[in-house]
Amino acid sequence: MRTTRQREEETQAGWDLHCHTVYSDGTLNPEGLVREAQEKGLGGVAITDHDTTAGWADAGYAARENHFPVMRGSEITADHHGISVHMLAYLYIPDNPALQALFAATRARRIERTKCMVDRLAKDFPITWDDVVAQAKEGGDTTIGRPHIADALVAAGVYPDRSAAFAAAVGGRSKYFIPVSSPSVESVITAVKEAGGVIFIAHPGATSRNRFLLSDDDFHAFADRGLDGLEVRHRDNSAEQQERLAGIADRFSLLKSGGSDWHGAGKPNVLGENRTDPSVVAEIVSRGTIDLVG
Numbered sequence: 629m630r631t632t633r634q635r636e637e638e639t640q641a642g643w644d645l646h647c648h649t650v651y652s653d654g655t656l657n658p659e660g661l662v663r664e665a666q667e668k669g670l671g672g673v674a675i676t677d678h679d680t681t682a683g684w685a686d687a688g689y690a691a692r693e694n695h696f697p698v699m700r701g702s703e704i705t706a707d708h709h710g711i712s713v714h715m716l717a718y719l720y721i722p723d724n725p726a727l728q729a730l731f732a733a734t735r736a737r738r739i740e741r742t743k744c745m746v747d748r749l750a751k752d753f754p755i756t757w758d759d760v761v762a763q764a765k766e767g768g769d770t771t772i773g774r775p776h777i778a779d780a781l782v783a784a785g786v787y788p789d790r791s792a793a794f795a796a797a798v799g800g801r802s803k804y805f806i807p808v809s810s811p812s813v814e815s816v817i818t819a820v821k822e823a824g825g826v827i828f829i830a831h832p833g834a835t836s837r838n839r840f841l842l843s844d845d846d847f848h849a850f851a852d853r854g855l856d857g858l859e860v861r862h863r864d865n866s867a868e869q870q871e872r873l874a875g876i877a878d879r880f881s882l883l884k885s886g887g888s889d890w891h892g893a894g895k896p897n898v899l900g901e902n903r904t905d906p907s908v909v910a911e912i913v914s915r916g917t918i919d920l921v922g
């Protein structure tokens with residue numbers, strides 16, 4: 629039996645709204661995510677695998693089995709005039725046709741691009757397409773991408789870990805790199821809103837990911853379009869950027885979230901290292917269409 633006090637603490641605890649599992653490039657399944665979140669005393673977690681809802685059923689099962697709340701979502705890759713923009717979509721109707729078409733197109737382009745990169749890499753390194761596919765823990769349900777190339781290179785003994793591979797052959801500045809086209813930010817906002825979801829921009833101040841960041845005017849335009857919030861607290865947003873983003877969020881009435889971008893053992897990010905206030909979680913739930921599970 630949980631005491632009233634414990635229950636109160638649980639409802640007060642922050643949520644981690646940015647987590648990846650084996651359904652994209654994380655190393656643990658949704659069950660592992662739920663168990664680790666529970667051990668850490670988080671209020672709840674969101675599952676946000678890349679451009680897919682493939683992990684939702686597993687996540688719902690784990691949430692109910694462990695009596696731990698899970699918010700179902702996805703991280704969607706978008707583009708704004710050459711700036712790569714990651715977006716976090718929550719609590720939308722999963723079988724919405726517009727959104728499913730967007731996911732399918734993105735996955736097809738990414739697989740094509742990943743195959744081309746592997747062709748280039750295979751000339752210089754001992755890896756094949758089969759080696760890369762073998763790194764995808766959930767087979768056909770996983771969004772195959774650069775992290776799986778990195779893992780294949782690690783398995784072949786070329787690099788000690790995924791980060792080292794990204795710093796070299798797999799990275800955006802490598803001669804093996806091939807860019808992949810993504811839907812526009814506006815089209816993602818429109819599709820997620822049509823599907824009844826809530827949409828944030830992930831790590832908007834990550835200078836390590838883009839040469840240029842979105843401008844204040846960009847955020848203003850996205851807010852007018854229906855954007856709900858910004859992931860202000862994320863390890864890739866510098867302190868200076870976090871201050872800037874918090875100011876922008878206040879100015880344009882956007883919600884402020886925090887997330888770890890947890891990938892299990894795939895990245896050093898620690899589950900719960902950045903959290904979202906329960907009051908913001910409640911607001912997301914009130915705006916979304918589907919319920920929390922667990």
Ligand SMILES: [Zn+2]
Nearest residue numbers: 703714830831
């Ligand atoms: Zn991201």
Ligand SMILES: [Zn+2]
Nearest residue numbers: 646648703889
């Ligand atoms: Zn992420």
